[in-house]
Amino acid sequence: MSVPFPEPTEHVSTRTEVYLRYLAYFRDGVGRRVEAMTEDEARRSRVPSGWTPRELVRHLTFMERRWFVWGFEGTPVDDPHGDEVDGRWVVPDEVGTADVLAAWRRQAEVTEAVVRRHDLDEVGRPSERWDGEPPATLERVLLHVVQEYARHLGQLDVVAELxxxxTGEV
Structure with missing residues (x-):
């Protein structure tokens, strides 16, 4: 079942819920597109930059971990950039798309727990994630992650269409 688009006129009790609903909507779009692909299609690149749908999903997993766990909460993580080698997204050949999707879903649960533990105006803990800059508020982190999902879902729509x-809002 698809997650419905969070209509602007729909009553939502908190700003946190607004962000989490948009995040759920974009995640659902990513999941539905990749789940509908064969293993071969999920491993295939259809774009000049060379990324594959399963690499994009793994990138989203690491991206959430970098922003919410390592960044906002300041918790050390092993290899926060483990989704990249020489600036390219990667997934080890022996890791199947189902495994990539399962790890992504587990990270989504972690992210939701982090968001629900904190207030949107709370400032993140200082960590290496911020490269010496002051940490952002949770609201700014959420806004960044929502836009990243929206952008990547659009890219994935093109790949799925090809x-x-x-594709689309189905």
Whole structure:
């Protein structure tokens, strides 16, 4: 079942819920598109830059971990940039798309727990994530992550369309 678009006129009790609903909507779009692909299609690049749908999902997993766990909460994580080698997204060949999607879903649960533990106006803990700059508020982190999902979902729509897969707001 698809997550409905969070209509601007729909009553939501908190700003946190607004952000989490948009995040859930964009995550659902990513998941539905990649789940509808065959393993071969998820491993195939259809763009000049060379990324594949499963690499994009793994990137989203690491991106959330970098922003919420390592960044906002300041918790050390092993290899925060483990989704990249020489500036390119990677997934080890032996890791299947189902495993990539499962790890992504687990990270989504962690992210939601982090968001629900804190107030949107709370400032993140200082950590290496901020490269010496003052940490951002949770609201700014959420806004950044929502826009990153929206951008990547648009890219994935094009790739899915080229492969004859699921696209659009269905």
């Amino acid at each position: 492969g004859g897969g699921v």
